[in-house]
Amino acid sequence: MSLSQITRKFVLICFFVLLWYIISSFYFEQKELLSDKNEETLTEVHLTSPLTLSSNTTITDDDRNPLEELNKKYCGKPTCKFLFVYSLGEQETKANLHFRSFSQLAEKLNRIMILTNVGSSRIGTCNKFPFDFYYNTNLLQKEFPNVLFKSENDFIFWLKERDQIKRKINNNDNKVIPPLSILHSSIKLHHKNTNMKTFYDNAVTNFDKHECISKFEPLMNTKDSNNSRVKYTKLFIRTTDLKTEKSRVKSSELLTKVLTIDEEILLVNGYVIFPLFPQIMPVIPYSDHILNEAQKIKDKLSSSYIGIHWRLERSTPELLPKCVQGLIKTLNKVMKEEGIKNIYLATDYPLLSSRSQSSTFKEITNYHHDAIRTLNETFKINTWVSLGGLEQLRKNDKYNKELSGSGIQGILDKLVCVNSNYFISGPKGCSRSSSFTRAIADKRSNRIKNKDSGLLNIIDRWEIHL
């Protein structure tokens, strides 16, 4: 026999073994289901007799609820309880904070925290990239050792398994697996100019529900009562109840109290602006693939560069000619005094396409174009685009939208600025002061405290001469 004949025979044998396995397991499953049904009726009889109730006999084994088995496997408990904050509001730096707040809530409620999708510099289920596209989930897990995190795909897997069990069992006219139980809550800050107090109340059906939730249909269909039973509530919080650490002690207790509920899935549409708990957890670390890009850029700039963050959105356009002169003067000074030759510009000005790098920055005028041109004609300006950052992603059409608007490059810019030897940002009128800039300054301040000798300052704002 030749080698290929042997191989063919072997493959044939494997095939029959597999076939036998599939057929036998199919029958076994059928039998199990049948015996399940029989036991159901049996236990009902037993229930009338108190004597048999106290004996364990074989009941436990055949009584096993397949949904409980799934849950134990998936959640480590007979019931799975999720907190799915599917919309978090605000751009990445603030959304990062809100995700941490809600992870603290998940811990208090003893619920699995779903790792909501990300994209366009936001955290929300409307985006198409998994959470770990932006964040390091392992480090997040270390920060919250008591919280079980699951990706949206894991969540879909659970929904699918549950649905399959439900179909199998409920076909026997035995409605043992109920519809999904869901509480949809809208957790928001009151509008600024209202004296209304914080309150929690029932809400009308579909209240403030985001349409992206429909992407989980048909597995989770909030419109179909056979699929899920949904309750709607709203929690509106007064600004002063979140602003201070002290006020958050009470607010977070209220939040935990009202959301301690039995529903399997807690869907939250959140827009809270401030932290929810007294303690503010450290920033969720970014994915290694972005960190590596930041390191590559640092290497290309010979490890010595001035990082500039210039967010042109909400600058006063007529002021921009003066702004750019002020920046040039400051750059010349720092370069001379500190002996730094390279400049890295992080900006919301469009670099890759005509779209701005911030989703909220829409009106780009000639003042903006002129300012950047003047700067670019005076110095060699490096950006994530000119230095070939995120090259792999740029080759793939899937990321076009992400990279041409605001998105992952904002995180890269942030990291490059954190690493910069000298960091400057614009004064009022020239640049929008943002949580993004503050986040960079905070990180740099920590590094300097930890004796990172490469950093020469925390943050300087350039000056304009009117």
Ligand SMILES: *[C@@H]1O[C@H](CO)[C@@H](O)[C@H](O)[C@H]1NC(C)=O
């Ligand atoms: C029934 O089984 C449980 C768990 O195995 C055990 O703790 C309990 O003592 C048993 N009860 C009786 C009456 O045997």
Ligand SMILES: *[C@@H]1O[C@H](CO)[C@@H](O)[C@H](O)[C@H]1NC(C)=O
């Ligand atoms: C729910 O299921 C019942 C029984 O199978 C069916 O009659 C009813 O039309 C279903 N309701 C919806 C909204 O699909």
Ligand SMILES: *[C@@H]1O[C@H](CO)[C@@H](O)[C@H](O)[C@H]1NC(C)=O
């Ligand atoms: C600066 O000028 C160079 C050369 O003209 C150009 O390739 C680059 O895109 C400009 N950079 C910015 C930030 O506009």
